[in-house]
Amino acid sequence: MEKKFCGRIGIQKISIRVLLFFFIISFFYVKFAYSQNDSSSVSERSSVDTTVQHSDSTTTVKGHEGTGVSESASSVAGHASEDITPGEIEHSTASHEIDGVKRGERFFRGLLPFRSKGQACVSCHNIKQVDTLNWNPSARDIAMKYASMDVSAFQNAVLNPTGIKMQASHQNFDLNEEDLKYVKTYLDDLAFQGTTEPKISVDNLILFLFLGLLITWALIELIFLRKIKIKLIPVIILIAAFGFQVNMLITDAIRLGRQHGYAPDQPIKFSHKVHAGDNGIDCMYCHTTVEEGKSAGIPAPNLCMNCHVLIREGTNSGKFEIAKIVDAVENNKPVEWIRIHNLPDHVFFSHAVHVKSGKLDCKQCHGPVEEMDLMEQHSDLSMGWCINCHRDTRVNFEDNAYYDQYIKLHEDLKAGKIDKITAEDIGANDCMRCHY
Numbered sequence: 001m002e003k004k005f006c007g008r009i010g011i012q013k014i015s016i017r018v019l020l021f022f023f024i025i026s027f028f029y030v031k032f033a034y035s036q037n038d039s040s041s042v043s044e045r046s047s048v049d050t051t052v053q054h055s056d057s058t059t060t061v062k063g064h065e066g067t068g069v070s071e072s073a074s075s076v077a078g079h080a081s082e083d084i085t086p087g088e089i090e091h092s093t094a095s096h097e098i099d100g101v102k103r104g105e106r107f108f109r110g111l112l113p114f115r116s117k118g119q120a121c122v123s124c125h126n127i128k129q130v131d132t133l134n135w136n137p138s139a140r141d142i143a144m145k146y147a148s149m150d151v152s153a154f155q156n157a158v159l160n161p162t163g164i165k166m167q168a169s170h171q172n173f174d175l176n177e178e179d180l181k182y183v184k185t186y187l188d189d190l191a192f193q194g195t196t197e198p199k200i201s202v203d204n205l206i207l208f209l210f211l212g213l214l215i216t217w218a219l220i221e222l223i224f225l226r227k228i229k230i231k232l233i234p235v236i237i238l239i240a241a242f243g244f245q246v247n248m249l250i251t252d253a254i255r256l257g258r259q260h261g262y263a264p265d266q267p268i269k270f271s272h273k274v275h276a277g278d279n280g281i282d283c284m285y286c287h288t289t290v291e292e293g294k295s296a297g298i299p300a301p302n303l304c305m306n307c308h309v310l311i312r313e314g315t316n317s318g319k320f321e322i323a324k325i326v327d328a329v330e331n332n333k334p335v336e337w338i339r340i341h342n343l344p345d346h347v348f349f350s351h352a353v354h355v356k357s358g359k360l361d362c363k364q365c366h367g368p369v370e371e372m373d374l375m376e377q378h379s380d381l382s383m384g385w386c387i388n389c390h391r392d393t394r395v396n397f398e399d400n401a402y403y404d405q406y407i408k409l410h411e412d413l414k415a416g417k418i419d420k421i422t423a424e425d426i427g428a429n430d431c432m433r434c435h436y
Contacts, residue, residue: 104186
């Protein structure tokens with residue numbers, strides 16, 4: 001039976017070379033499949049002229065971050081988009097001339113003109129999402145703002161800027177009006193088409209599959225082939241590969257529902273470093289419900305206007321970002337901020353208990369906010385992190401009337417039976433405090 005199974009065309013002929021060859025072919029196939037949409041160039045579209053129906057209606061377009069932006073519909077050209085409210089604007093389903101869009105993108109990227117001495121548009125205005133805060137508006141933001149303007153208004157805004165920061169950035173601008181028409185064509189297309197979403201990395205999946213191949217080979221070698229004299233080699237490979245796979249599974253399972261380091265792009269580039277750090281604005285001035293409610297609260301645009309009624313141009317961002325606040329107030333539109341700190345639905349948490357009653361400082365949970373341009377989740381907010389904090393955090397009983405009800409603990413503290421009281425001592429780690 002063994003001879004029949006392991007004959008000339010049997011399992012004996014399977015070698016590590018075959019497995020490696022299979023892995024290499026699979027690796028390049030998967031990488032090739034996922035790279036097809038990674039190109040940053042404009043995707044091919046039909047070369048049909050756009051026919052725009054002019055109207056006085058208003059278009060609501062949701063940007064990459066989901067922020068609603070209201071623009072006039074006159075002189076808008078481009079693709080139909082699912083984000084546009086039906087019936088608010090009529091336009092053809094065709095695109096700009098594809099050559100014009102591609103040429104405009106080349107100008108925006110600085111590939112044209114060939115002997116340009118100034119910086120390219122993309123050196124300041126990102127086309128793709130980046131991890132760090134870029135104070136300049138992205139290409140998508142610019143496209144959305146100027147989508148309703150005609151070419152002459154766009155050229156005037158670019159060549160004759162009014163803001164101090166924009167004037168400094170555009171002083172060596174060397175694109176002529178004819179070239180700017182192509183840039184406007186590209187931006188109009190971008191306003192409706194949107195930017196390419198970042199692709200999900202498959203490197204971990206490929207590594208996991210490769211480890212699976214090693215485990216398979218090690219098992220085949222130990223059970224059937226038995227060609228390697230030193231049996232410890234396939235055993236070590238088997239244990240190491242299996243252990244690494246288990247570690248990958250455990251690590252990814254722990255990450256489920258956690259967002260440590262999460263720092264999404266917001267609809268308005270708000271810097272805590274500028275406001276809380278440089279200008280020393282107290283956290284509670286903006287987060288008004290932090291002492292009374294579960295949530296710290298997000299400031300309304302009207303609160304921002306207490307300062308920005310006068311301050312209309314930022315040192316870093318110029319007029320562009322502050323103009324979004326002004327537009328939200330004047331048009332009675334909410335700013336759709338993206339929530340950063342999220343807890344599971346089965347967890348109860350109250351800022352009032354921790355800030356007002358517990359007298360905790362904001363940075364104990366949120367980290368050095370006054371140093372963050374781009375706000376991120378500093379702590380992992382896991383259950384273990386909360387429990388350890390309750391065990392280590394000393395409660396100030398003597399100067400806080402909230403804890404007067406704990407008579408026995410006060411007596412033990414005065415009698416010297418205990419030298420400190422932690423949050424765990426007053427029941428903070430009871431399951432029903434957070435889960436009920």
